[in-house]
Amino acid sequence: MNPCIENEQDELARIVREGLLQPVFQPIVDFRARALLGYEALIRGPLHSPLQRPDVLFSAARAAGLGLDLEHACREASLRAFARLQLPGRLFLNISPGALLDERLMNGTTRTLLGELGIAANRLVIELTENEQITDLPGIHEALLHYRGRGFQIAIDDLGEGFANLRMWSEIRPEFVKIDKHFVHGIADDRIKYHFVRAMQDLGEICNAALIAEGIERVEDFECIRDMGIACGQGYFIARPDKAPARQLPAEIAGVLERHRVTLSPTALHAGRTRTARLLLRAIEPVASGASNECVFARFEADASLEVLPVVDGARPIGLINRHSMVDRFARPFQKELFGRKSCHQFMDPSPLVVDQNATIPELAMMLSVAPRHYLFDGFIITGDGGRYLGIGSSHDLMAMITEMQISAARYANPLTQLPGNVPINEHIDRMLATGNGFVVAYLDIDNFKPYNDTFGYRRGDDVIQLLGQLICEAVDGRQDFVGHIGGDDFFVVFQSADWEARSWAIVERFAEAMATMADDELHALGGYMAENRRGELVFQALPTLSIGVVRVAPGEYESHREVAAAAATAKKQAKKLAKQAAADQGAVRGSAHGAVFVERRRAGGDTAAPRLN
Missing domain, CATH: 3.30.70.270 (Reverse transcriptase/Diguanylate cyclase domain)
Structure with a gap:
């Protein structure tokens, strides 16, 4: 066995055996009640331990076949800490779908512990995580009926991160649904994220589920989420996870809630203002001018979503490499051996379409309409002050924005x-x-x-x-x-x-x-x-x-x-x-x-x- 892995397993066994897990709690705000709904229980390893970070801790447990043992230990440590701190409201416990069928959760052990600690079952929310594939959905259904019959509530985590939890939502009908932080961060300025979350909200109303927006880090996003009518919020702006969290709503958050100014949706923010190429920006790490063809090919192999790679000399863009063109050439006999170590200049377009970030959408559309046809497939490079490379834009995104602008103008503007x-x-x-x-x-x-x-x-x-x-x-x-x-x-x-x-x-x-x-x-x-x-x-x-x-x-x-x-x-x-x-x-x-x-x-x-x- 690898000595590093063996050391991690020994450390993991010591942490569980000696009860060294460190529960922390992150508050969840109920916008409707202007109060704390409760807390999500998270876990940390001991300070200065190689397993202090939760991702490393759980990865080591899965590698050692101790995933369920660690989850059980985390659950018990979190419940004991929650009771000791006498925290108000609900407690959200992260539980993997596989752990739902663990006999230590099913055989009454948890219920006995709750009785010992004086925590009512209706204060617990089982938060299902999507870190493993569900292979026994009927079994999960039966288990959830068992827990609901004893007063537990159900939540699903990270809605929008994958398709599996959409199916979980339709099948399980949870009381709470957590919106993935990707859709929450920057929502006040991003009309696409705004409409995605609005669609999730419509589903929540149909399914009678309360939505919790995770990852709120800015006051603008906090106010936008609140004004959309989302039930609850969680994130660093409200409070960071802590071993001894506040038992009441932080004064700063209470002040924002009391102020209760209605923020404008991103759709309203953009109305009447000139839309520019910057709205189409995709920040893609460019290729240095001295990179070899092998390096470029490796980038394409590592990321199937990459269609083009920009080439820069310092901060200045000098070319664009098309994925399909490069793969096609490397597929020919001996091409990879002949040109793999040579400069990427050989396969790049030295005259890509380069536009300033402040170019308006109509101006950009006109440029593409008169440009050679291959620019429609390659897209364009977007630059900032002094011609500095910022990222790339695609013709597909441009057409989507033009269509959205036309529809919006026809309906409302x-x-x-x-x-x-x-x-x-x-x-x-x-x-x-x-x-x-x-x-x-x-x-x-x-x-x-x-x-x-x-x-x-x-x-x-x-x-x-x-x-x-x-x-x-x-x-x-x-x-x-x-x-x-x-x-x-x-x-x-x-x-x-x-x-x-x-x-x-x-x-x-x-x-x-x-x-x-x-x-x-x-x-x-x-x-x-x-x-x-x-x-x-x-x-x-x-x-x-x-x-x-x-x-x-x-x-x-x-x-x-x-x-x-x-x-x-x-x-x-x-x-x-x-x-x-x-x-x-x-x-x-x-x-x-x-x-x-x-x-x-x-x-x-x-x-x-x-x-x-x-």
Whole structure:
């Protein structure tokens, strides 16, 4: 026997014999109750032992045929520590499918231990792990019926990591399902992960299972998961595994839950913003320019998913090697012997398609449409500042994104600005009302827009509308403020930012400045231009300005988006009256105010509306 393996087995036997296993517990937050649901029990080997890491510990146990013995020891150590620490809530115990049929779990030993420790069976959740193939599903079913009959609950781990646990979900019908951390990390910024988890949530509702999102490491992901309606969360942001974990919700987490601002979905975050090649980026380790063909071939053999390998000289990309082309050439007689040790330059395309990360999706599609056909199969290299290699993109992903953009635009987005249209605006307002929290809505409308559009043409008018959409997106907090485009020159913002009034005035002022720069010097000096009015009379028309009607929505004050929209429309009319009054007060046809913000305060508890002019 290998001496290293023999030493590991001796160490393992000593750890189990002397009771040296170290249980640690990671809290699980219940978003609905704003409290701790319970803890997952994890295990560590003794400090400074070669088997301290759990993966090494369990690998050594499986190699020695002691996997079930180790699981039994871990289970007992975790239960005793849980009872000693008097931790509240449920205890999630990781158990492999094979261990479910172990007689030490089936013959009442665990039930006796629970009685000795004073732990009720309904506080235990058997968390099935997918670290081994299930060969006896009927036996597993029978075992789970046995445990459920005694009060235990069931959870399955790492949903999304493999297909086996999807089948387990449909067959076993667990009370809890844990979402794999891959789909949770970065979900606040990734629309694909967001929709995957949304689909899992739909399945959970159908199957009456509570979802637990694992691997939450950022506050943005924590808030996104909470606002999606996922039941529970777990991860380093909440708390790390500890031998003596907190018995109450950490103060920082309680603060985030109390704040309860509604985060925007990744779909809303991307709306109205230019999508670039960076969204298609796949970070693939490149091949150094001095690498041999053998090294490249070995990379392809080791990873069947690799279709291409970029070649770099330092940080600069210089070529691309296609998997099928290389394999085809090496399959010919004596090619591997002749060229295996030679430079990979021999089989690489020295002129790949290289695009900057900031290239827009339409620009990228145009590049591919006029490029040689093989680029459609090879994809493209994506670079950052100074031409530095970042990764690669595929034509397949590009087509998927273009299709998704077209479908999204057709369903919900305004075609001119790509901002969310009426349907998502209404949905978001209803979502905000459902939270029971206060928020602010702003209805934005351009004054004097029609004569400007009629005089200078629809193209100039479209430029003004797109400019306003861009200014609004820049002025709001994109993590919590929702921007929508109702149509024409009308926009809508749902504010959660505390400084919403300052942001509204910033939009008014920046729009006035932008219109001044867009106008000719003569028009700028005059403050407007001569054009026909609706009666065909030649009159002076002021340059477009902006009016904003604002309504503060208190909890319980409105029942639907229709009521909120009606109140905002009324406030907008008042803002436009203020703008007209400002122009009249200046007493000349040669001038007007920069804009107006009207804040409706009467329904929010005040007695009067509070207008303000700029």
